[in-house]
Amino acid sequence: MEKDPSNRDKDDEEQENTLTNRQGHPVTDNQNLRTVGNRGPAILENYDFLEKISHFDRERIPERVVHARGAGAHGHFEAYGTAGDEPISKYTRAKLFQKKGKVTPVFVRFSSVIHGGHSPETLRDPRGFAVKFYTEDGNWDLVGNNLKIFFIRDAIKFPDMIHAFKPDPITNIQDSERFFDFCASSPESFHMVTFIYSPWGIPANYRMMQGSGVNTYKWVNSEGEAVLVKYHWEPKQGIKNLTQKEASEIQAENFNHATQDLYDAIKSNDYPEWELLVQIMSDDEHPELDFDPLDDTKLWPEDQFPWLPIGKMTLNKNPEDYFTEVEQAAFGTGVLVDGLDFSDDKMLQGRTFSYSDTQRHRVGANYLQLPINAPKKRVATNQSGGQMQYKVDRAPGQNPHINYEPSLLGGLKESIQNGKEYTPYIEGKLVRQAIDRQSNTKQAGETYRAFEKWEQDDLISNLVADLSNCDQRIQYKMIKLAEEADKDYGRRLQEGLAKAAGGGSSQKPLGNRDGDLSPEKAIEKGHDADPY
Template structure:
């Protein structure tokens, strides 16, 4: 008679040998010291010690899901990307949401931008679109990114995030005023990942079959509706359920309530860029919809949860440099820096062969490279030659660039970004403030004032600089903020 245990598979070591006893360490006699010959013990402990790879420096706390992108409009006049080539065409995707500043164990319900990293598994290779849930960012040049993030992370001396550091940097970087207004407004703490919009944020290039190119911005508008948390609601939720957003996304998909987004693009003819009233490649600016109305191009649906969070969410890698034919970069200086920084971070964090992992490798085509060896190399290339050109039938180049060449001129140097007719660091922040209703303005000022008031009592200079930036965006904005901060600092 067959027992239940006889029907179960045998537990093995990592080399496949059957395990005789997984309950007791081998010792020198009963109660004696452990023996080094107990290789199962050392195998398990050594693996356990290495189960965590370095967490992301930013965007460490995240959740993800697989889904489908479906084309709903003909955009072949603007791009030759095959996954956008016909209405109704579907492409598998993987989307990772994240907070920015918190570590891997941080709570979800915090005031922080949300990362929006979307991988399209296209037949021409993977296309990664890596943005945020805001259309703008705090800085416009990647050379300042490490400085900015250092102000958001723990202070080298106190080990805590310090209001002094945050507001010292923001007050000395007035270009951040627009994004800070977004962050401390009603949309600063989404109620869930399903109830927020996503943006490519940067400007990208689309090129059509004729070689004409256009500048584009991506928008993902939630079909669930925008829902946000107040600061008090977020404080309570973060303490009661730190995994709130991750849990909400997973459970929504489990019950078949698949979240969707309407995908839109703004399209700017290449010739417009030089004379547009705002620098179109400045990440701290938006293109007003009245200038370039968003056009619907597709639907994004998330419909499958990862089976293993570590393997598929934590080891997923995204690079803004993963383009496909017909899509490319722009001169956006933040984007240009990210083209290097993201893949470099993944090579360090996950390993040189991170793109071999199932979540990262192409799903609709095959990667054919001459890269070999390194950590976790799986020998997939077999006996094939690892150089090009070769006369053994190896892969060859196409001779056609993925995107269109753009004209450049002038001398090399550390140049300030070009200033366009209406470029300054405050106009769009002021426009955003004036779009808000009275209740929204009150909440914005309360949120900002509460944080600015935390600056050290002997650093009024930081407070004054910070408030002045908002005053330059809008006089009423600055006046209200000044009054709020003054009252709060009296109470300290």
């Protein structure tokens, strides 16, 4: 006898609509990595995450999945030898920072994040800000964005976020409803939405935008003591952003304007400069804060954790060949040198696997042998083979028959540890849980109030323009988040959407693809009532 559909058992329901991995295993938690306690660190046995992110890393061939549109330049970094008034050795033993005036070569790649390789540089999008330091201890990659926070705090959500922001898989057109559907369902993203939809979402060019490591890292000194650290790049040229109107006017004339601006400035010897500053925090949970310091959706308050200058970067040489240098440049958040370390930031730990894994897929297993990626020092490994290998990383005098370690027959030897090893104590149950202190909208309100009036006006205008095309349930949620952040913010967004829906607007009326959702139906479906 055929089953009554209203009485389907759990197994039937799982077969029809339950999320699974590629092995067919039901996914019980798609929001949180498995970590030691809810603050981390993450563990390698996160099978669902590793399968998900590994597949995501390989979705596009050969263009970068994200950060496809980019420009780059060579230069150098000059250390100050101090962090504020303190010798930098108090906090880190990283050699490139120790001596005042010490110069380290760098290569920088600027980029947009979501859009394709030939997209206009005026589109609303975070901008990548990746710096490769060719230090005496090997390469250090400081990989971040122009904005100092991110949309999500757990790496397991990254593929879903990018899917929502990329073009619709059916129409191949980007859809603001998909973007806001994800953001409305991920309240931690609201602070980033506030920045992206303001003029800060469209930097005027690469020379006049900030940079940030975004994630929390650690510094380790010679005694094996660690502190938490955040990195910030401040442009000496000043900061300039664009309104939507200004961006549209530029795009009509030149969709390569930022790349051209950087190239022309360096060619005319007007070398752009950035000062590198850090915020330092003791390595503990800081219960006095209303947010977790490892949460990459949050800013550290400057009055409590001041910005300390530690050096200056100058870009003074354009690439000789775009593909060889800019396109094949490969960065990874796991590329650290002695004195620099990871924190338990869940996004950082996920990025650390994903970035280098992506480069091996995109450029090849031997991407680090390319001149733009190779360290400017000797390399000796026991790794060999793979596509496009053109040399063996062998030390002078190394027995060529010995490609393993340890050996008594002339193989490579382990290095001596510089300073005391950093050995943090970790204890806790392995769990899949969100962090305790989320405070998803407070800083968005602080950011809104810190904006100048023209920035607030542009933010509301841009949000209304895109949200007015969205399902009514998404609008309700975004208004609620705005109201939680700041009453004026919520009021203006609500009024703007009501006006857009009430005639005199070319935008589609409030509603959803299945027809208008009344307040009663919204409540019945578990959504907020009509705020208008």
